[in-house]
Amino acid sequence: MGKRMGKQTIKIESKPRIIATYSIVGPKEGEGPLKDYFDFILKDDLNGKNSYEKAESSILYSAITECIKKANLTEQDINYLFAGDLLNQISSSNFAARDLNIPFIGLYGACSTMTESLSIASIFMDGGYANNVVAATSSHFSSAERQFRFPLEYGSQRHPTAHWTVTGAGAMLISKEGNFPYVKYITTGKVKDYGITDANNMGAAMAPAAIDTIKQHFQDTGTTPKDYDLIATGDLGKYGKTITEKLLKVYGYDINSIYMDCGDKIYGGDQATNAGGSGCGCSAVVDCGYIYKNMLNGKLKRVLILSTGALMSTTSSLQGETIPGIAHAVSIEFGV
């Protein structure tokens, strides 16, 4: 059973193991620098469906079912599915869950969903409430673009600080036994809003939440940047990453040498994605792909992942509201 540490952190004592992950990405992500780490690269980002929304739901479904297969389990073995996505009413997740015979907990944390779902999954495992659970999320460039901005057909020009929503889905299967990376701490974030109103600068909107959660994680656990081989934020992009590095240094934490941002890392400089990737799928596929596989091969032993979410809706933005952000942190260890 877990132990509360400080204000926002739980020490997960029972080492729930991430025994399998699965990541699917779109063609553009499959041309980026992390392409070799993904399990499947779509040739067609419609995935044979007749809408982008159905395509997104289908890749989330595939990520979940393929992850279960990879772990040599079946749907019947999974006690809970924790999932969410960016679309209104998390429709990608609801429709994926419809085709699965698994009790379902729907989440919404915008792009923070991968670590939100992994956090709750870890609690359910640690407390003995489940034997196997799946944490998953997805996003799709074209469904997000037309929901939050404009349909692609508009061909609208992109702001230099704008992000490119990742087409991708990631799933993690958490279980009890075996020699696999395991969850050690979870630090649940608070909603932070520093008054950013520009929906084309989500890195700046989310950075305060990431900074707050990282700082709180260090304070709660007594760890420092030296205790980690890698700290990976979700989708702050290159501008949000710079803010995070600088402000954490002001707070006395120099993370620069071990810090990456999934959104900054997923696309190459020649891919015209401006600030970098975003979307629930961004940290999901980088965590399930690049980070998990580098833990399995021994290159990373102690990792802190933080998915980061911008919590606006189109309605809140039209009504002049600023953009709140949230970040949840999960530390994972292997071979320490």
Place this chain on the structure above:
Amino acid sequence: MGKRMGKQTIKIESKPRIIATYSIVGPKEGEGPLKDYFDFILKDDLNGKNSYEKAESSILYSAITECIKKANLTEQDINYLFAGDLLNQISSSNFAARDLNIPFIGLYGACSTMTESLSIASIFMDGGYANNVVAATSSHFSSAERQFRFPLEYGSQRHPTAHWTVTGAGAMLISKEGNFPYVKYITTGKVKDYGITDANNMGAAMAPAAIDTIKQHFQDTGTTPKDYDLIATGDLGKYGKTITEKLLKVYGYDINSIYMDCGDKIYGGDQATNAGGSGCGCSAVVDCGYIYKNMLNGKLKRVLILSTGALMSTTSSLQGETIPGIAHAVSIEFGV
């Protein structure tokens, strides 16, 4: 620590207590038959704000903060807030959480959110991961109407099987000590879809999920309708309620004498709400008001509450998708 029972149920051993609840409703709900059970009735459903969305967020914020006050606690005492709502990107909850200094887990289960949040809250309490948590949700007739159907100004006619979204917010504070109603079982639902496409007949869309979860609850726990003084579904309305009663009888469970539906109960027959109430706020305010207060006064000792969610989005409906449903059950006991 909890114990798995059957396929979808956890027995919550530590009796997490619901030490306080708070319910706020709109003027129409305040004229209905349950009016004496609500803590606060709005005179103006805009609550002094300049949009219905901001009004909804403000009543959710009030329900949470007033619930904390009623328990003689402060924000600092609350380890987690679990909340969600119907609006795109659960903006009511995100913006309410922005003004609270509490770690936040955002949920989306449509109108199933009250028991979804209470289920996760119970797990966090039972496992020893928290000392005090709040589970909350809200809905607003006017924000839901213009998001899912039409702005009120359209004056569109309502179908006989249509529901009326409840303007209301409910919050429960779950803690460790004291002589209060406590959670005994949670049964987490699966997504069920029996092919209903009519968004004006959500009772029929959600009934299969409610039936499935009730049946599974009985099977997992070995309980029967005789073990309960009340079984209360969330917002099936009068048509969904009839389907649920009839089909459960076919499965061998006659619940009629102890069965109510919050949506069927919240409005009077003269209030022209057709099938009855719906929305996350519907079961929230009835559970926090009528049911909780009747447990405190000893009239109800063993209750099974099920909030029920219809998981469509406007996009999924426009794309010809059917309406999936989900229902999560929580049993609560007091003075047994």
